[in-house]
Amino acid sequence: MALGQSDDFNDGDDxxxxxxxxxxxxxxxxxxxxDVGLGGYAYRIQSxxxxxxxxxxxxxFSYRTNLYDNFYVAVDVLTxxxxxxxxFGFLVRASNIVxxxxxxxxxNxxxxxxxxxxxxxxINRVTAEAPEDPESGSTTANISIDPNHRYRFVMIGAASTxxxxxxxxxxxSTPLVTISADDTFYPSGVLGLFNFSRVGAADxxxxxxxxxxxTFDNFYASTAAPGSVAFPGTPHPIPDMPQVVNRTPAPRVSFxxxxxxxxFTATTLTTNAINTSAIKLYLNGADVSSGLLTSGTASNVDVVFSGLAPNLAYDARIVLADFSGRTSTNEFTFDTFEEGYFDSPGVKIIEAEDYNYDGGQYQDEPPPSGLNGASQQINGNGVGPGYYDLNGMPGIDYFDYSTSFGSGDRRVSHHGLCGHTGRVNGNRQCRRDQRHDPRKIRLARFARIRSERDRRGRMAELHARLFQCQLPCLSARSLPRRTGRLS
Structure with a gap:
């Protein structure tokens, strides 16, 4: 079995x-x-x-000939x-490649x-180039990523997992999404990269x-994950590049x-030194780097900042550099709200129903539903619980047509908590009264939803976190969960 391969494609060939x-x-x-700059090249596959x-x-399909059973494979997806x-993505434990x-x-x-x-x-099993569902596991995740961002795809095979x-x-430091599958059909094979079109036969x-x-870059394969960065992080694929590790708080942490x-620790994972004078921390756009305290070694600098305030939502950005001018950025969000703050007069609680259908009906803790690889319905309308094939009904909850903060037509249904002064196209409009002055209501960009029935048995309580914007209401939508398969 293979010991490991890598290719940064900087030699301009495969x-x-x-x-x-x-x-x-x-x-x-x-x-x-x-050309991706600084003398580097990437690997574009056009089919x-x-x-x-x-x-x-x-x-x-581009692949290496080394055989793997247990494996770790990673690659940058540039665009x-x-x-x-x-x-597009990885083809692993592949054989009979014809x-x-x-x-x-x-x-994929x-x-x-x-x-x-x-x-x-x-994650799909492939037999004779046809995709199939693995034997078990959470094999899909609905996520849309940005072709203008750079991503690192990672796949790990440990026995059947x-x-x-x-x-x-x-x-x-933390993946955007993690999925897993368990399958025993193909215990070993080669690793590589692929793309294919998903259009129907007519096209x-x-x-x-x-x-x-x-376009890919910085391929790496081995029999086990690198141990240089603690779970759940992954090392930067470019050697000697400054990187944030061991950071607290974790991303998207509430309270x-x-x-x-x-x-956090600023490291290069090598002996390459961090430029400590170039370490920057920005909170909600403000440079607070003067409050950083550093210690440790030249290539592993421990950094502490103690100037957070309570009851705020934070956008944080850390910028690192080495003495050759290479830089990296670490961005994350979190908040410092305290439970008791939501009972204070300056905070409004907005209730919004879950996904609405059939005149305002909803389901508590709906399971995933949709179609499997054989186009058989799993849960959902006519089969069991779940939102698959249930048409949503607009106008039940508050919604907002505006495209920017503080503008547009803000609307609520009769279940909203805002004061009312008549209707707009059949919907009641928020009133700017003294008690609920929208200029004093600060709502969060992120919301923590706690399912909780009220006396009608059909409302979910949404506790809004603070955000510095002038919004009289929070637009909250809960979309139906659906699964899909590769076809």
């Missing part, structure tokens, strides 16, 4: 990689190496639409064509898995929509004690 694509029907993938429909959809109905015969597993992101440009992250993660480069040959296009402050 020597050592094997290829599978539609060359047999004169539609070979185009593999190029775009054109085939000239004949019986070739199947556009697709390409992709977000308008295409495509999938058109219409390849087997293994794929970890689909930017247009669902209507409206909604993405999905998946497969785990997939996506990290945003703005915070390598296989369409040169505009029937193609796939993604964080402000007295605990912010703490």
């Amino acid at each position: 020597a050592g990689w094997q290829h599978l694509d539609l060359s047999v029907v004169r539609a070979p993938a185009v593999r190029t190496f775009p 054109p639409a085939p000239p004949v429909p019986n070739a199947g959809p556009a697709r390409a 992709w064509d977000n308008t295409l109905n495509q999938a 058109l219409s015969q390849t087997t293994g597993y794929i970890l 992101y689909d930017p247009n898995q669902q209507a409206g440009g909604r993405g999905q992250f998946q 497969l785990t997939g993660q996506i990290y945003d480069f703005s915070d390598l 296989y040959t369409n040169p505009n929509t029937g193609k796939a296009d993604v 964080y004690p402000y007295t605990n402050g912010i703490g």
